Amino acid sequence: MTHQLPQIILNELDYSYPNGTVALRKINLNIYRGELVGIMGMNGAGKTTLIRTLNGLIRPSKGTVNIEAENIETKSIGELSKKVGLIFQNPQHQIFSNTVEEEVEFSLNSLNLNKEEVRSRTIEVLKTFNLEKYRDRSPLNLSGGESKKLAIASIICRDPEILVFDEPTLGQDGKEISFFTNILKEERKRGKTILIVTHNIEFAMEYIPRTILMANGRIIADGVTKKVLTNQYLVEKSSLVLPQTRKFALKLRDIGIECPDDIFSKVEMKDFLANYLKTKITEV
Amino acid sequence: MTLITFNNFHFRYKKNKEYQLNNINLKIDENKFILLCGETGSGKTTLIRSMNGLIPQFYPGYYKGNVIVNGKDNSETPIAELAKDVGIVFQNPENQLIAMDVENEIAFGMENLGFPKEKMREKLIDITKTMEIEHLLDKAPFELSGGEEQRVAIASILVLEPKILILDEPLSSLDPYMAEKIIFLLKKIQIETNTTIIISEHRMDLILPVVDEIILMSNGYVLEHNTKENIINGKTFQDLNLNKPIIYSIFSQLKKENLFKEKIPASISEAINYLQKNK
Amino acid sequence: MSLEILQAFKFQKKNSFIHNLDPRAKLLFSIVYSVSGLLFTELVPLLILFLTLIPLIFLGKMFKEWMRSIRGLSSLILIIIVLNTYFLSLAYAISMIIRILIMITAFSIFFLTVHPNDLALSLISMKVPYEFAFSFSLAFRFVPTIAIEAQNIMDAQQSRGYEMKQTGLINQIKNLFPLLVPLIVSSIKRAFNVAEALESRAFGSIKNRTYYYSIKYSVKDWMFTIYLFLILIISIYIRIQFLLMPEWILWSLPV
Numbered sequence: 001m002t003h004q005l006p007q008i009i010l011n012e013l014d015y016s017y018p019n020g021t022v023a024l025r026k027i028n029l030n031i032y033r034g035e036l037v038g039i040m041g042m043n044g045a046g047k048t049t050l051i052r053t054l055n056g057l058i059r060p061s062k063g064t065v066n067i068e069a070e071n072i073e074t075k076s077i078g079e080l081s082k083k084v085g086l087i088f089q090n091p092q093h094q095i096f097s098n099t100v101e102e103e104v105e106f107s108l109n110s111l112n113l114n115k116e117e118v119r120s121r122t123i124e125v126l127k128t129f130n131l132e133k134y135r136d137r138s139p140l141n142l143s144g145g146e147s148k149k150l151a152i153a154s155i156i157c158r159d160p161e162i163l164v165f166d167e168p169t170l171g172q173d174g175k176e177i178s179f180f181t182n183i184l185k186e187e188r189k190r191g192k193t194i195l196i197v198t199h200n201i202e203f204a205m206e207y208i209p210r211t212i213l214m215a216n217g218r219i220i221a222d223g224v225t226k227k228v229l230t231n232q233y234l235v236e237k238s239s240l241v242l243p244q245t246r247k248f249a250l251k252l253r254d255i256g257i258e259c260p261d262d263i264f265s266k267v268e269m270k271d272f273l274a275n276y277l278k279t280k281i282t283e284v
Numbered sequence: 285m286t287l288i289t290f291n292n293f294h295f296r297y298k299k300n301k302e303y304q305l306n307n308i309n310l311k312i313d314e315n316k317f318i319l320l321c322g323e324t325g326s327g328k329t330t331l332i333r334s335m336n337g338l339i340p341q342f343y344p345g346y347y348k349g350n351v352i353v354n355g356k357d358n359s360e361t362p363i364a365e366l367a368k369d370v371g372i373v374f375q376n377p378e379n380q381l382i383a384m385d386v387e388n389e390i391a392f393g394m395e396n397l398g399f400p401k402e403k404m405r406e407k408l409i410d411i412t413k414t415m416e417i418e419h420l421l422d423k424a425p426f427e428l429s430g431g432e433e434q435r436v437a438i439a440s441i442l443v444l445e446p447k448i449l450i451l452d453e454p455l456s457s458l459d460p461y462m463a464e465k466i467i468f469l470l471k472k473i474q475i476e477t478n479t480t481i482i483i484s485e486h487r488m489d490l491i492l493p494v495v496d497e498i499i500l501m502s503n504g505y506v507l508e509h510n511t512k513e514n515i516i517n518g519k520t521f522q523d524l525n526l527n528k529p530i531i532y533s534i535f536s537q538l539k540k541e542n543l544f545k546e547k548i549p550a551s552i553s554e555a556i557n558y559l560q561k562n563k
Numbered sequence: 564m565s566l567e568i569l570q571a572f573k574f575q576k577k578n579s580f581i582h583n584l585d586p587r588a589k590l591l592f593s594i595v596y597s598v599s600g601l602l603f604t605e606l607v608p609l610l611i612l613f614l615t616l617i618p619l620i621f622l623g624k625m626f627k628e629w630m631r632s633i634r635g636l637s638s639l640i641l642i643i644i645v646l647n648t649y650f651l652s653l654a655y656a657i658s659m660i661i662r663i664l665i666m667i668t669a670f671s672i673f674f675l676t677v678h679p680n681d682l683a684l685s686l687i688s689m690k691v692p693y694e695f696a697f698s699f700s701l702a703f704r705f706v707p708t709i710a711i712e713a714q715n716i717m718d719a720q721q722s723r724g725y726e727m728k729q730t731g732l733i734n735q736i737k738n739l740f741p742l743l744v745p746l747i748v749s750s751i752k753r754a755f756n757v758a759e760a761l762e763s764r765a766f767g768s769i770k771n772r773t774y775y776y777s778i779k780y781s782v783k784d785w786m787f788t789i790y791l792f793l794i795l796i797i798s799i800y801i802r803i804q805f806l807l808m809p810e811w812i813l814w815s816l817p818v
Contacts, residue, residue, distance in 0.1 A: 093712070110725070252559070255560050274541060278543065379760065380760040382704060388680060396766050
């Protein structure tokens with residue numbers, strides 16, 4: 001992947017809100033096509049500002065944003081949102097149509113597709129998200145989980161090259177999170193580039209290969225998730241906590257059980273303990 | 285002492301055909317830290333609102349059975365009266381902060397109950413110290429961070445000294461460090477003031493260590509209500525599709541592989557204790 | 564008229580003589596000056612009235628905000644001068660402008676220096692029912708929240724390809740739905756959330772609610788009130804006895 005130019009290049013980005021708050025300081029970031037990247041950090045660190053620079057909702061005061069080798073400065077939000085699909089936290093902020101079906105069709109309006117194409121994409125995306133049974137119902141009556149699915153469906157039906165999720169696992173139970181991870185797998189298979197802003201450390205450890213940590217408008221770490229999230233210093237600076245497996249590994253060492261450094265997932269920890277307990281049994 | 289009793293309580297909202305709560309029989313005792321969990325749509329929020337009279341008084345509907353809160357019936361006693369015993373911190377703190385600044389926010393409940401000025405001042409000073417929000421007194425709600433909003437909302441309820449404090453998904457929008465901080469603050473409050481705390485939450489990793497009892501809900505039924513130890517070692521918990529804590533997943537798997545025969549630990553410290561004893 | 568004029572009405576917390584006056588005295592002030600301004604169409608009295616306001620702007624430390632609002636008014640001022648000069652006279656046009664300046668300044672000083680909470684308290688002290696005064700301050704409290712929400716809604720819709728600009732009146736009206744519907748729906752949901760939060764904190768439970776803060780009239784406030792009454796009485800006197808007034812009051816521009 002390194003022989004090609006990054007799909008997204010953020011270069012020396014600065015941004016301050018009109019009321020004076022500095023949200024982004026000298027942001028430099030390269031993201032390659034097909035990557036799955038997490039963005040984490042304290043509330044107010046600049047995560048939501050950062051993602052808004054990708055589709056033109058926010059124009060940086062300094063620095064440039066390049067998407068697919070083009071400076072997006074002169075492109076409109078309408079143009080950019082065809083390539084970059086931003087899916088926000090709160091589905092209530094966008095739902096307004098009479099039926100679920102119309103809600104999806106609204107998202108397809110600006111793509112200048114013919115009627116057939118609109119129909120087929122709508123039916124397909126409603127199927128993928130298990131929302132077919134609701135197609136003639138009012139979207140306002142959907143449950144929290146269903147409306148979150150509808151919000152995601154409304155962007156995925158537009159087939160953007162880059163997907164950006166803002167807190168997709170917030171308030172979701174196990175079943176809903178499983179469904180979301182399946183959607184992620186599908187989109188990755190199709191070669192989409194995915195960015196996820198999240199607080200969910202365990203989710204990031206399990207599913208996200210690369211993570212960026214932000215604090216005070218700066219990127220303070222950018223690397224393999226498992227390395228970044230198990231670094232005590234970085235974790236403290238970004239108002240996170242160590243993943244459970246890491247905390248556990250450190251406590252095990254405290255009581256003399258030598259847990260190796262590269263144990264990250266719950267399966268790895270389980271296997272390590274399984275071996276440990278087996279040796280205990282054979283000892284006795 | 286039992287503070288809340290549900291007796292065969294059923295409830296459906298006026299516009300719904302199905303019952304949101306089915307045959308609830310539950311006893312909530314004093315001085316306990318209780319986790320209320322279940323999949324979304326299982327009835328947790330409805331159950332919470334039944335505990336201070338919002339259901340069935342504020343949300344009209346059909347009900348059977350009754351709910352007795354500190355000796356008072358939740359369908360006959362005015363909500364304002366029940367508010368003295370049961371405080372609820374709702375899901376979105378933004379919509380609970382109704383005053384122009386933090387100081388007036390905390391005074392609000394006391395003003396409504398007719399507390400004399402001196403008493404209000406004393407209690408305000410106390411609670412702001414406990415919740416570590418003394419430096420925020422003249423801030424407006426939109427100037428507060430998520431964690432600060434949450435602490436102010438909790439303070440504005442705790443200042444009324446309810447016997448039970450209920451929080452509906454209080455940690456959802458908080459970053460992990462702030463979430464941990466608030467959980468420990470709540471545990472401290474439970475122990476120091478004998479207040480029962482009921483929390484409805486998905487993020488079990490953070491909360492399980494401090495919990496005494498768990499109520500499991502599904503489809504409007506209370507499946508089980510028991511001590512933390514009994515619940516997490518039971519089949520019901522195992523079968524529910526919840527965000528199980530990592531430690532639980534690891535040890536229940538080890539149990540399945542017959543490498544571990546004890547009670548499944550609910551926290552890292554419990555796991556460490558077990559391993560240390562058996563070295 | 565740009566949105567800048569709204570800056571003249573947004574409360575700013577400062578420590579000034581005017582800020583520290585009782586809100587009721589300030590309400591009286593806005594009313595007295597508006598009434599006095601309406602009594603005259605002649606240049607000189609209006610000018611004098613306006614000049615007495617200027618020191619108060621400085622006493623309230625709000626010169627910057629006031630200037631911003633005047634700039635925002637500049638296009639309106641231009642229209643008034645042109646129309647009035649064409650149909651009546653330049654002198655009349657200028658008088659009207661000064662009158663508008665007096666009224667806007669009077670109310671601007673009120674809103675810039677009265678905290679909405681104090682406004683609610685003053686309404687209550689004037690025997691307005693608590694629930695009414697409270698819904699008033701609740702509205703104030705949620706204005707920034709709703710503004711932020713509106714921005715979030717615009718962001719979410721634009722990310723789906725919604726275009727803010729449209730051609731044609733009908734299209735522009737249809738184009739408001741994706742913004743207004745979510746805003747209204749969330750405001751209604753918010754109203755329910757706020758209502759149940761209020762119920763759960765014993766709102767409206769007893770008739771004799773107590774108050775953490777109270778407002779009291781001090782010596783400063785009484786002196787200010789006396790000054791206001793003097794202005795009112797003098798203005799009314801001059802109006803009634805206008806033709807007996809010295810020459811210079813009746814002076815006007817030759818145009």
